[in-house]
Amino acid sequence: MRKSCRYCTLKHIGSAMVLAEEIANGNLDPTHVAMMIGHLGQAESQSQERWPEIAQTLRKIRQNAEENYWNALDMRKTSCTLETDLAYVANRLADLTAPIPLPESSSGPGPAGEPGVLGGPHA
Numbered sequence: 011m012r013k014s015c016r017y018c019t020l021k022h023i024g025s026a027m028v029l030a031e032e033i034a035n036g037n038l039d040p041t042h043v044a045m046m047i048g049h050l051g052q053a054e055s056q057s058q059e060r061w062p063e064i065a066q067t068l069r070k071i072r073q074n075a076e077e078n079y080w081n082a083l084d085m086r087k088t089s090c091t092l093e094t095d096l097a098y099v100a101n102r103l104a105d106l107t108a109p110i111p112l113p114e115s116s117s118g119p120g121p122a123g124e125p126g127v128l129g130g131p132h133a
Contacts (some may be wrong), residue, residue, distance in 0.1 A: 014060035
């Protein structure tokens with residue numbers, strides 16, 4: 011099982027949301043659908059270890075998207091509520107813990123008392 015990473019999960023949810031928006035705006039083609047479903051699968055995988063309930067929700071969303079969008083390609087329909095569902099999951103994941111700490115730079119502390127290149131206090 012892949013180690014859970016909130017940043018990676020949110021990155022894949024965001025990518026799926028962008029593709030879902032493009033599909034909703036008329037770019038319904040197999041490449042967009044396959045990439046969106048792939049990102050949903052990656053988000054599911056990234057969340058499984060620490061947030062199984064999020065992973066299960068993403069799995070249901072992915073399964074619905076697979077059925078709806080592949081059928082839509084067959085019938086050239088363009089309506090879906092995927093963006094709303096993914097926004098809900100992204101917000102739930104973002105709220106699961108306290109603020110996300112900034113990672114320290116691999117090069118060590120930054121200038122004069124600023125840890126890492128991003129600055130700010132140590133987590």
